[in-house]
Amino acid sequence: MKFLRVPCVLCGLLVQARAIDREAFTFTNYNLDVRIEPEQQRLAVRGKIILRNDSTSPQKTLCLQISSTLDWRSIRIEDKPVQFVSQPYTSDIDHTGALSEAIVTLPKDLAPKSAVELEIGYEGIIPLDGTRLTRIGVPEQQARHSDWDQIGKSVTAVRGAGYVAWYPVATESANLSEGNSVFETVARWKAREMQARLKVKLSHSGEGTPAALLCNGEGGGLRSDEQTGGAYLSVNECAFHPLGEAVPLFVIGNYDSLDQPAVNISYLPDHRPVAETYATAAQLVVPFVTEWFSTLKGPAEVKAEVVELSDPEAAPYESGSMLLTPLNGDSKLAQLTAVHQLAHAAFFSPRPWIFEGLAHFAQALYRERESSRPSALDFIGLHRTALAETEKALAEEQTKNAGAGESLIATSIEDFYRSKALYVWWMLRDMVGDDGLKKALAAYRPDEDTTPSYMQHLIESQTKRDLGWFFDDWVYRDRGLPDFRIAAVYPWETSGKAHVVTVTVENLGDAGAEVPLILNMEEGQVTKRLQVMGKSKAIVRIEAASAPQEIVVNDGSVPESDMSNNVYKIEPPVKKN
Numbered sequence: 001m002k003f004l005r006v007p008c009v010l011c012g013l014l015v016q017a018r019a020i021d022r023e024a025f026t027f028t029n030y031n032l033d034v035r036i037e038p039e040q041q042r043l044a045v046r047g048k049i050i051l052r053n054d055s056t057s058p059q060k061t062l063c064l065q066i067s068s069t070l071d072w073r074s075i076r077i078e079d080k081p082v083q084f085v086s087q088p089y090t091s092d093i094d095h096t097g098a099l100s101e102a103i104v105t106l107p108k109d110l111a112p113k114s115a116v117e118l119e120i121g122y123e124g125i126i127p128l129d130g131t132r133l134t135r136i137g138v139p140e141q142q143a144r145h146s147d148w149d150q151i152g153k154s155v156t157a158v159r160g161a162g163y164v165a166w167y168p169v170a171t172e173s174a175n176l177s178e179g180n181s182v183f184e185t186v187a188r189w190k191a192r193e194m195q196a197r198l199k200v201k202l203s204h205s206g207e208g209t210p211a212a213l214l215c216n217g218e219g220g221g222l223r224s225d226e227q228t229g230g231a232y233l234s235v236n237e238c239a240f241h242p243l244g245e246a247v248p249l250f251v252i253g254n255y256d257s258l259d260q261p262a263v264n265i266s267y268l269p270d271h272r273p274v275a276e277t278y279a280t281a282a283q284l285v286v287p288f289v290t291e292w293f294s295t296l297k298g299p300a301e302v303k304a305e306v307v308e309l310s311d312p313e314a315a316p317y318e319s320g321s322m323l324l325t326p327l328n329g330d331s332k333l334a335q336l337t338a339v340h341q342l343a344h345a346a347f348f349s350p351r352p353w354i355f356e357g358l359a360h361f362a363q364a365l366y367r368e369r370e371s372s373r374p375s376a377l378d379f380i381g382l383h384r385t386a387l388a389e390t391e392k393a394l395a396e397e398q399t400k401n402a403g404a405g406e407s408l409i410a411t412s413i414e415d416f417y418r419s420k421a422l423y424v425w426w427m428l429r430d431m432v433g434d435d436g437l438k439k440a441l442a443a444y445r446p447d448e449d450t451t452p453s454y455m456q457h458l459i460e461s462q463t464k465r466d467l468g469w470f471f472d473d474w475v476y477r478d479r480g481l482p483d484f485r486i487a488a489v490y491p492w493e494t495s496g497k498a499h500v501v502t503v504t505v506e507n508l509g510d511a512g513a514e515v516p517l518i519l520n521m522e523e524g525q526v527t528k529r530l531q532v533m534g535k536s537k538a539i540v541r542i543e544a545a546s547a548p549q550e551i552v553v554n555d556g557s558v559p560e561s562d563m564s565n566n567v568y569k570i571e572p573p574v575k576k577n
């Protein structure tokens, strides 16, 4: 009998563990009163949240998660304290690599689609913490430059879900050492919270002159500073209705601001010269950005915001058209950054591959304008390795787990909606030309972008090109990357110096592309464009005015899994007797 009891106990535990569906609820409304004491690195929150059961079964428990350096103080429903168990929960969705989780037992089952309002209280500190990165082997210094969030004595900068759970969330555990688990978990959370409303009253206190508080939501016009003796209390409001793609963040510090027509820059004391460098760079690139993204529309009719981060090596972070970044005096870099940021301010799309892809694409175009096409291709090339590696990892996952592929249109992977999307825009532009693409972008309306093929049809109608095959291979499905090789070359001397070269290009990959083919001759070069579908060959005849020497497929504008098989040296042709 004793023998039998052990498995039963385990069964019971399993049932209980399975009973918590951490992603059953959508947080539809947050109304939080957040008090920050930078001197103590402390945060204390009181407020109300509304959760809706979006699962298909009634729920008896719900879970609320906050950063592991914060503690739950109280949870009440209808003015009565409710029973809850607080426990640490390991998850890399937070910079500390763990969450303080409250498992709340509801007074009664909550039916699907029903909502419950909770009154909550929690507090604690938010120190600099790179645990989730150091435990997977990232060096301490590097981890700090990446996970730079903290409430600090001189400067505070704290990002929300995915960085610091400073407001309650609920997700299944995510692990940085397991592929894209963190990206996917954050993406699921964001998708659930797209329509949520969040209103925060942020107050901070300290000594001396009140520090400035910046947030990436709407200010609501409420701001008051109270001074008593040497101490101050500053109250600000920050609201998101709805949250959309935003990750709510706040920054506190002794910021000064430099307000320009295109951009508003908040910089730290004594850093006016670097702020001016950025402002000048932004003014300089405005004509270029408006040339490509001429129609300001919808929620994008906002000014770009730059907020300086105090760590000079901090990884920049962007939320919509707000950029948190260290400022340095490099004007070329500032121009490139400003192009990205102003592209965001000028062109909004709810689809990351369009919103981010176009901003990266604009940077490459600017490189080309300022320097040359090869220089732009070098810039794009910086994205190739990471993209090829991500595609390879996904392909391996896919052989194990059918359907694991990531289409560009649905992806939550940054390497895709940034790097792959950049390539896709560049290839489209090479195929349809600047004018056609500019017209298509000018016709884009974010609120009308409700079907996956909307962008394809916009470009097709402006350019009269059939792009179905291209969108199918690159946007709607993940077919990996092409891999071109020169399968055969037949040079033929026709008369005098003139030659005809017949080239067969094979694509060993599954994604088709229109790829440039460059023939280098004794004098000069000729470039042809050739469409090679996945797992196929295509043949082209090129006329050469002088002796052909070398054929190169792909100038770097098409991302490939293997670039080592792209060059073919032509032996001097056998002359006709």
Ligand SMILES: [Zn+2]
Binding pocket: 318, 340, 344, 355, 356, 359
């Ligand atoms: Zn961006």
